[in-house]
Amino acid sequence: MATAIILPIEFILQKxxxxxxxxxxxxxxEKGLLKIEKFASKKLSRLRDVVVLLxxxxxxxxxxxxxxxxxxxxxxxxxxxxxxxxSVNYQLFGPPNYFSALLxxxxxxxxxxxxxxxxxxxxxIPTVFLIKRYRFGRFLRAILRIxxxxxxxxxxxxxxxxxxxxxxxxxxxxxxxxxxxxxxxxVPVIVEPMLATFEGSEIPLxxxxxxxxxxxxxxxxxxxxxxxxxxxxxxxxxxxxxxxxGETGATFLVMGSHTTIPPLVVNMVEALAIPAALFASTYLIxxxxxxxxxxxxxxxx
Amino acid sequence: MPEVxxxxxxxxxxxxRIIAVDHIDLSIRDREYLTLLGPSGCGKTTTLRMIAGLExxxxxxxxxxxxRVSGLPPEERDVGYVFQEYALFPHMDVWDNxxxxxxxxxxxxxxxxxxxxxxxxxxxxxxxxDAFPSELSGGMRQRVALARALSSGSKLLLLDEPLGALDxxxxxxxxxxxxxxxxxLQLTAIHVTHDQAEAMAISDxxxxxxxxxxxxxxxxxxxxxxxxxxxxxxxxGESNFLEGYIxxxxxxxxxxxxxxxxxxxxMNQDHKKGEKVVVAIRPEVLSITQGEKSGLNSIFGNIExxxxxxxxxxxxxxxxxxxxxxxVRPALMAEWxxxxxxxxxxxxxxKSFVFSYPELGxxxxxxxx
Numbered sequence: 001m002a003t004a005i006i007l008p009i010e011f012i013l014q015k016x017x018x019x020x021x022x023x024x025x026x027x028x029x030e031k032g033l034l035k036i037e038k039f040a041s042k043k044l045s046r047l048r049d050v051v052v053l054l055x056x057x058x059x060x061x062x063x064x065x066x067x068x069x070x071x072x073x074x075x076x077x078x079x080x081x082x083x084x085x086x087s088v089n090y091q092l093f094g095p096p097n098y099f100s101a102l103l104x105x106x107x108x109x110x111x112x113x114x115x116x117x118x119x120x121x122x123x124x125i126p127t128v129f130l131i132k133r134y135r136f137g138r139f140l141r142a143i144l145r146i147x148x149x150x151x152x153x154x155x156x157x158x159x160x161x162x163x164x165x166x167x168x169x170x171x172x173x174x175x176x177x178x179x180x181x182x183x184x185x186x187v188p189v190i191v192e193p194m195l196a197t198f199e200g201s202e203i204p205l206x207x208x209x210x211x212x213x214x215x216x217x218x219x220x221x222x223x224x225x226x227x228x229x230x231x232x233x234x235x236x237x238x239x240x241x242x243x244x245x246g247e248t249g250a251t252f253l254v255m256g257s258h259t260t261i262p263p264l265v266v267n268m269v270e271a272l273a274i275p276a277a278l279f280a281s282t283y284l285i286x287x288x289x290x291x292x293x294x295x296x297x298x299x300x301x
Numbered sequence: 302m303p304e305v306x307x308x309x310x311x312x313x314x315x316x317x318r319i320i321a322v323d324h325i326d327l328s329i330r331d332r333e334y335l336t337l338l339g340p341s342g343c344g345k346t347t348t349l350r351m352i353a354g355l356e357x358x359x360x361x362x363x364x365x366x367x368x369r370v371s372g373l374p375p376e377e378r379d380v381g382y383v384f385q386e387y388a389l390f391p392h393m394d395v396w397d398n399x400x401x402x403x404x405x406x407x408x409x410x411x412x413x414x415x416x417x418x419x420x421x422x423x424x425x426x427x428x429x430x431d432a433f434p435s436e437l438s439g440g441m442r443q444r445v446a447l448a449r450a451l452s453s454g455s456k457l458l459l460l461d462e463p464l465g466a467l468d469x470x471x472x473x474x475x476x477x478x479x480x481x482x483x484x485x486l487q488l489t490a491i492h493v494t495h496d497q498a499e500a501m502a503i504s505d506x507x508x509x510x511x512x513x514x515x516x517x518x519x520x521x522x523x524x525x526x527x528x529x530x531x532x533x534x535x536x537x538g539e540s541n542f543l544e545g546y547i548x549x550x551x552x553x554x555x556x557x558x559x560x561x562x563x564x565x566x567x568m569n570q571d572h573k574k575g576e577k578v579v580v581a582i583r584p585e586v587l588s589i590t591q592g593e594k595s596g597l598n599s600i601f602g603n604i605e606x607x608x609x610x611x612x613x614x615x616x617x618x619x620x621x622x623x624x625x626x627x628x629v630r631p632a633l634m635a636e637w638x639x640x641x642x643x644x645x646x647x648x649x650x651x652k653s654f655v656f657s658y659p660e661l662g663x664x665x666x667x668x669x670x
Binding site: 202205206208209210211212213214215216217219223224227228 | 353354355374375376378379380381382384386388390391392401402405406449450453459
């Protein structure tokens, strides 16, 4: 810190042509600053911790609390205007009947997330063995990462164009296209934690041992490799499921008349049904939180 | 009755850049305990893995029981394999590990259980059947691994540095236990190690390997008493090497002139007059006496180093021709001399070996890698 302050001062003073004097004075200044820095460094390190903690609370925790708080406050009527039509209760269960829309969306969300995750897992498991067994595996792994890097709306658009009515006409926008889109980005999401587990578990050694004991290649995968990969598979499944539930951009483009929860929230906001959107967000946060706890339980011994 | 035969077997890695096994021939007799001995990277483990089918040879054939198995996968070769890293399945307890072979082969449950119990009793671990591998000590794990390898009913046991990861004391205990098991069960065993003491103690025969080649196969005594290769003379036991030229030869004896004109005599082993040779003498063969006393094969020198090793004393002696030799004497039998003393070292004519000077130089020829 001292250097950062001294250097520009010294530079300016030298430019001004008073170098002989400035050296003396800046040196003294430097010494003084260093002293302050030394004294402050202990207090500063504690300050740093506090700042980081405050930042996390401010940026991560408070918005969530605000959402929860708003739901509670505006449950029966709007806290500012007192209008009943702008309450959570009215919008959900009253004439706008957003609750049934939310239930429908929940069904679509869970159905597409589970089917997509299931199919993606079935693809991911052999993919991991492919990546590990062959030389071109690294290339394959790199290709698989593309859906993770491509912005999700671009991914959704490309899938809509290719498989939708304009392309091969495999499926109309709706739940099946949602599932297809989710499979595309779920495979790498499951493959990565599985690969990490594979690399930490010496599977080739154990497989070799099993083979010498009389197990065929198929036996070995079933009784050795998959049980050893279990933790990675579970982690991948939960990650993929959570991501499917929260995905918005791509789903928006391919969902047609069906809708999952996150696009529903966007639609609610656009229809200025803010209280309903608040409730839906709370609902989504709660589901994600439960899944996060599940993920922790699975990944820690 | 398992006999194993390798003919002209070769294996390279990394697209031929690393030669692991360089066209070897080897046959292992029925019920024999054979050790593949060599420094790390000499191709001994690769050889073993090729016998098990964990690697496939690039060239040559592997026969087990006179049946060609070169292309067969491991599960069709019927071998028991013990890994240096134990390779016990971490998600199974001891019992499931040991009965894995019988179960996966689809044997009747009763038979699997009987074999599992027998094998665990054999390695004296019956009371730990519920334990997981992570709860066992290194020695116990290796005993479970042994039981597991044996329970598949194979009469051919392949051991890849089975004692390498264990403490010295347990290592010596377990090596006799393995040999006893192999002999009791009348198995054929192929054991890979870099530890020559271990190889000497347990083997019926030893094959010494270096840089993918087998240098010599013989009983431990043969290798020690009659090494056919200069590397073997150094790796099995220990040797001092003195360079010189043959100045005289009769039917039985040769005279070698060492550096600075010192003459020593050795047995004639088909060398020509004028040939550059290396005389190898084991440290325990050299005698050492105080003062300068001339005689046959006696060379004067100065004690440069002295180390008391417990049972032995180890002297390093700078000879008058500037060669350095090591002399090992039993601590209780010899008089203790100190550094700087003038001494005479001597050796009997028939207890030295003469080798042609290696083309690539002595140092390269003795190098471990």
